[in-house]
Amino acid sequence: MNLKESVIKAGKSLQKMIPILVGMLLLAMLINNLAQRYYDKMFTGDYLKDTFIGAIAGSLSFGMALTSYVVGGEFLQRGVSLLAVTAFIMTWTTVGIAMLPLEAKMLGTKFAIWRNVFNFIFAIIISILTVLILRMIQ
Amino acid sequence: MTKNNNIKTTTKRGKGLYIFWSIVLAIYVVAFLFDNSLAIKSLQETGLTLLKILPIFVLIFVIMVLSNLFLTPELVKKHFGKEAGLKGWFYALLFGILVAGPPYALYPMLRNMKEHGLATKYLAAFLYNRNVKIPLLPAMIYYFGWWYTIIMTILVIIFSVFDGLILEVLVKDNNVVKSSGEQNG
Numbered sequence: 001m002n003l004k005e006s007v008i009k010a011g012k013s014l015q016k017m018i019p020i021l022v023g024m025l026l027l028a029m030l031i032n033n034l035a036q037r038y039y040d041k042m043f044t045g046d047y048l049k050d051t052f053i054g055a056i057a058g059s060l061s062f063g064m065a066l067t068s069y070v071v072g073g074e075f076l077q078r079g080v081s082l083l084a085v086t087a088f089i090m091t092w093t094t095v096g097i098a099m100l101p102l103e104a105k106m107l108g109t110k111f112a113i114w115r116n117v118f119n120f121i122f123a124i125i126i127s128i129l130t131v132l133i134l135r136m137i138q
Numbered sequence: 139m140t141k142n143n144n145i146k147t148t149t150k151r152g153k154g155l156y157i158f159w160s161i162v163l164a165i166y167v168v169a170f171l172f173d174n175s176l177a178i179k180s181l182q183e184t185g186l187t188l189l190k191i192l193p194i195f196v197l198i199f200v201i202m203v204l205s206n207l208f209l210t211p212e213l214v215k216k217h218f219g220k221e222a223g224l225k226g227w228f229y230a231l232l233f234g235i236l237v238a239g240p241p242y243a244l245y246p247m248l249r250n251m252k253e254h255g256l257a258t259k260y261l262a263a264f265l266y267n268r269n270v271k272i273p274l275l276p277a278m279i280y281y282f283g284w285w286y287t288i289i290m291t292i293l294v295i296i297f298s299v300f301d302g303l304i305l306e307v308l309v310k311d312n313n314v315v316k317s318s319g320e321q322n323g
Contacts, residue, residue, distance in 0.1 A: 001206050001207060004207035009206050010203045010246075011199070013250065014246055019159070020200055022184070025184045026162055026180065027162060027165065029179075029180035030165065030180040032175070033183070062233060065271055065274055066277055072281065076282075090269070090290075095218075098249045103245065107245060107249060107252065110309050111261070111262075114304075114308045115301070119301065122300070122301060125297070130286065130289050134285055134286055138285065
């Protein structure tokens with residue numbers, strides 16, 4: 001492949017992706033801003049239920065990982081369990097419901113769906129393990 | 139025949155995109171009607187995000203051109219193909235941790251590599267390790283402490299391998315991604 005062909009191929013790939021990316025970003029921001037309004041009301045105080053809610057909230061949320069730390073830190077101060085906060089942080093970066101159609105288009109539908117399903121499950125397992133190990137060593 | 143098929147695929151893709159954008163616009167119209175501050179804030183944040191990722195896209199474009207030129211299928215298969223072994227895992231974990239930028243910005247590059255023979259297990263492990271961000275570790279330590287950060291980071295790296303192994307079995311060759319000309323999602 002020569003330089004001209006390489007540039008055309010790369011350009012076509014990006015050209016295909018950009019209209020979907022912009023649309024998905026618009027939807028993701030809307031979902032994210034809507035979800036943020038209900039963060040406070042979401043957690044119930046129930047240890048297991050809150051972990052699941054945290055994981056769901058993180059999956060729906062979107063943005064820089066740093067934002068999840070700040071929001072997670074605030075949750076902790078308000079009395080939300082570390083387990084729920086960890087699930088929230090984990091799914092924030094590893095599960096992307098908002099970007100699922102784009103991921104499916106670019107990397108394959110089966111890959112995108114299974115990856116998100118397992119990342120959700122792993123997020124809960126990692127949260128439990130993190131808190132358990134932390135309790136053992138502290 | 140091939141030309142007709144290409145025209146059909148392009149028309150189908152154009153129609154899909156038209157439907158998608160109609161849905162996005164309809165949702166925003168509803169949002170404006172019910173809560174315009176929410177819609178305006180979301181529009182502004184989308185614009186800011188796009189501005190932020192623009193330099194990343196320029197960089198990704200350059201990487202894609204270079205990879206088209208130099209990253210031959212043989213080379214990808216050797217280092218990131220199914221038979222790459224430990225070396226493949228090492229690169230997937232390392233690049234997953236080191237490469238910056240939001241994952242969706244990397245999709246075109248990853249798709250390019252997938253077309254060249256990148257194994258599903260390394261792709262999944264790479265994406266999972268994007269959870270470990272070295273520049274963000276101080277922030278995590280600040281909010282949650284040293285031990286929490288260390289434990290979580292190690293667990294993420296371990297589970298990225300599980301993720302890769304499971305997805306390799308479930309998705310196999312991920313035939314959905316063929317050559318860019320054939321695939322339309």
